[in-house]
Amino acid sequence: MGQYDIALRHIALRCGDELARGLRLSFPVEAVSWVETQLTALERRIDRVLELRGGGQRRLVQLEFIVAPESDLARRMFEYAVLLVLSLWTAAEPGRGDGAVPPVESVAVLLSGRAAPWPLEGQFRTNWPESERFCGQRFRIEPVYQRTVAELMARPGVFWLVFTPLAVDASEGSIRQVVEEIRRREPRDEQRAELYAVMQVLAELAPWGHTWHKEIRMRVEELDQQSILASETLREVFEQGIEQGIEKGIEKGRRRGIEEMLRGVLARRLRRELSAAEQAAVANRASTLDDPLAAAAVFELDTEALLAWLSGPDAE
Structure with a gap:
């Protein structure tokens, strides 16, 4: 979806708390942040994942901005949710148990599509249709183009x-x-x-x-x-015009996103705030990378190797 995807992810990154409150989630939100999923290493892209904290709990909201929803919307949402959970398991520290992956609420934000009203939620069923139990994924549908001003x-x-x-x-x-x-x-x-x-x-x-x-x-x-x-x-x-106009903004937003991802992952790995020198090294390294290279480094390197890679001579 090109420019729509990039522009919305950039604005969503700045307005996470407003986004969460606007969804009217039945969860006492006290703090909001963004989660980097490393999914580019798997050649998949989830638009954004919000981390919500409140009442001593941690929950995630998976957001997908969709221009033209097709008949496979439910399957796509299921695929993204599965990849998200797998990436979270991959990034979790060994031995932390089931609590390492918080519960996930999936939301499809529809930007255009059919005129007929959408239901409040969609679902992708994986078990037999005649079964009384439901097995699969349910997700929220937010058709913003069908809302009034x-x-x-x-x-x-x-x-x-x-x-x-x-x-x-x-x-x-x-x-x-x-x-x-x-x-x-x-x-x-x-x-x-x-x-x-x-x-x-x-x-x-x-x-x-x-x-x-x-x-x-x-x-x-x-x-x-x-x-x-x-x-x-x-x-x-x-x-x-739009194409030329957003090019610089897209590039700045992409570089900023890579830097924030690297900085966040390293801080979590080290379990402390980064020093000024480490932050500068991350900024320098982020300016030379594209998304797949940054994600591959985070995905493949352990903590010490990642720190050395960020701070090494070729990061200058």
Whole structure:
């Protein structure tokens, strides 16, 4: 799904707590972070995995952003969930037992698709159909393109506002309302600019036949010039188009994601915070890697070898 996938994962990384609260999970969330699954080493990609902590418990939310759900949606969600659990087992320390892998809730966020309403959940059954017991996976379905602008705006924070160009009742007036609301909720210029850029990217999907490209640009230029001045990415989007405009933002987000993954894995392995020198070494190494190479190193190297690889002479 290309640019949609990358843009949404980038914004989701910044807004994990808002994302979790917007899903109305029946779990007392006290802390939210992201989990790196190392699945690129298996040539698979899970969009994002949220780690929730609350009430002394730890749980995960597996998120899949899906542009055009097909008849194999349930099978795909099942496959991703199985790969996630396998990767968590692989990364867990030996001897920790079943508690090493927390329970997982899977959510399919649908960006476009059929007009008919979706059920609240889907399922992939693996046992015999006549059996009274269900064996397999159930997952939540979140068709954001079938939500109204008001429903998306009622969710906390700014994350869910990026989907408003897809809403079933999106209009020129509602686009203005959303831009004003983003200005109210997000005081930082550059962060607002990233949200507008993602809205522009998603508007390409046009699930109800209207892209709202011009309306988003006009309203941002009219209401929030400061964010345009603050963001090279947004200026590129407006001046050269979406493809060229998000290229720099995508590259920055990808490098930042690799660095955060390496830093997080190393800190967990060492069971302490990284020193300034170690953080600098991770940043240097991340600038030279692509996703498969970074994941392969984490997947294959033990703690001492990983630290040496990150800090070695060729990391400069």
